[in-house]
Amino acid sequence: MTDPWIVFDVTLAVGLLAVAWLSLASRDAFRMIVLFMMFGLLASLGWVRLNAPDVALAEAAVGAGITGALLLRTLSALRHEPKEPSTALPTAFIAGVLSLMITTALVVAFILAPDLATGYDRDVGARMDQSGVTNPVTAVLLNFRSYDTLLEIVVLAAALTIVLMLGSKPIALRPLGPLFVPFAKVIVPVSIIIAGYLLWLGASRPGGAFQAAAVLGAGGIVLILGRHYDPQERHGGMIRLICAIGLGGFVLAAIGAQILTGDMLRYPQGQEKIWIIIIEATLTVSVAATLAALFVGATRREGRP
Amino acid sequence: MSWAELLGVGLMGLGAVFFVAGTVGILRFPDVFSRLHAVTKADNLGLGLVAAGTGIMTADGFVAAKLALVWLLIAVSGAIGGHLIARHALRDKT
Numbered sequence: 001m002t003d004p005w006i007v008f009d010v011t012l013a014v015g016l017l018a019v020a021w022l023s024l025a026s027r028d029a030f031r032m033i034v035l036f037m038m039f040g041l042l043a044s045l046g047w048v049r050l051n052a053p054d055v056a057l058a059e060a061a062v063g064a065g066i067t068g069a070l071l072l073r074t075l076s077a078l079r080h081e082p083k084e085p086s087t088a089l090p091t092a093f094i095a096g097v098l099s100l101m102i103t104t105a106l107v108v109a110f111i112l113a114p115d116l117a118t119g120y121d122r123d124v125g126a127r128m129d130q131s132g133v134t135n136p137v138t139a140v141l142l143n144f145r146s147y148d149t150l151l152e153i154v155v156l157a158a159a160l161t162i163v164l165m166l167g168s169k170p171i172a173l174r175p176l177g178p179l180f181v182p183f184a185k186v187i188v189p190v191s192i193i194i195a196g197y198l199l200w201l202g203a204s205r206p207g208g209a210f211q212a213a214a215v216l217g218a219g220g221i222v223l224i225l226g227r228h229y230d231p232q233e234r235h236g237g238m239i240r241l242i243c244a245i246g247l248g249g250f251v252l253a254a255i256g257a258q259i260l261t262g263d264m265l266r267y268p269q270g271q272e273k274i275w276i277i278i279i280e281a282t283l284t285v286s287v288a289a290t291l292a293a294l295f296v297g298a299t300r301r302e303g304r305p
Numbered sequence: 306m307s308w309a310e311l312l313g314v315g316l317m318g319l320g321a322v323f324f325v326a327g328t329v330g331i332l333r334f335p336d337v338f339s340r341l342h343a344v345t346k347a348d349n350l351g352l353g354l355v356a357a358g359t360g361i362m363t364a365d366g367f368v369a370a371k372l373a374l375v376w377l378l379i380a381v382s383g384a385i386g387g388h389l390i391a392r393h394a395l396r397d398k399t
Contacts, residue, residue, distance in 0.1 A: 179385055179388050180385065183382075187381065
């Protein structure tokens with residue numbers, strides 16, 4: 001007997017392809033972004049169906065939510081002209097050939113991949129008691145492969161650095177009406193509580209620093225949009241410090257672990273959970289500040305090189 | 306099928322009806338304001354019913370409380386979102 005979920009899965013897969021195509025084929029940038037956010041939500045449903053709630057949470061919060069906000073913010077700063085109806089044929093042809101090559105490579109990799117059923121599950125499962133946490137995803141991200149996570153934070157810090165160096169058009173805040181203040185009064189405290197909950201939950205169940213940071217960052221964006229907090233230039237140093245503290249703290253942890261155990265990012269035995277929680281809490285605050293700072297951008301100071 | 310399950314599925318089915326009605330409203334209504342009217346009602350009431358249904362079926366107080374919080378947050382965000390879109394549309398019109 002076939003699984004009754006197959007109807008849902010096939011609908012979801014077709015919907016994903018359709019929304020992806022509509023987004024790419026759209027001539028209007030706003031429409032394109034909204035469809036892209038919809039694609040993110042459908043993709044996160046797909047991750048739920050693949051039994052990967054951690055990825056689903058991250059995709060919904062970061063892929064659909066924060067990325068969508070950043071794209072809309074960028075659109076508002078662009079002087080947008082509707083795209084010319086026809087793309088130059090050579091460009092379309094080259095893009096088509098390259099896409100085909102990537103698809104072929106993925107298909108070949110999928111066919112040649114050894115033993116799809118197990119993956120890293122067995123290796124991770126065997127070492128879970130050394131990780132300090134009970135959620136295997138957090139164990140991989142913050143302990144077994146924390147080097148990868150460190151590099152992800154480097155990428156995020158680099159992105160913010162580039163935005164700050166290039167400068168961006170100041171955000172055009174419009175009055176949002178009398179209802180926005182009560183809304184912010186409810187949403188901002190709740191976002192802080194939920195971020196803390198997601199962070200704490202990451203040790204045992206789906207959740208963790210990035211999801212928590214996305215929620216916290218969104219709360220910060222609500223504050224900025226509602227003009228409850230106006231990032232002044234004199235706050236710049238403090239904001240940059242908070243944004244850098246995640247990467248800095250992680251690097252310090254790596255150096256500290258190197259001194260204490262002789263291995264980079266191997267936490268002292270028995271104290272793994274404390275190390276992971278401290279790193280994750282720092283990351284949450286720092287990544288949230290980074291996301292909000294990316295949203296606000298920075299105006300270039302005139303008269304300086 | 307127990308009474309709780311029957312009630313839960315019934316509430317979720319009723320919620321789905323509201324979602325369908327809201328979707329039809331978005332597709333069929335002529336302007337921004339009537340579309341907003343359709344979609345905010347559908348979201349709040351439909352999601353409330355679905356959350357109530359799932360809450361009854363899980364029979365776990367903590368999970369039910371979390372579902373209630375999810376509903377509350379979406380209701381608040383939906384209301385403010387609808388308000389902001391309507392404000393924007395009204396200003397563009399005049």
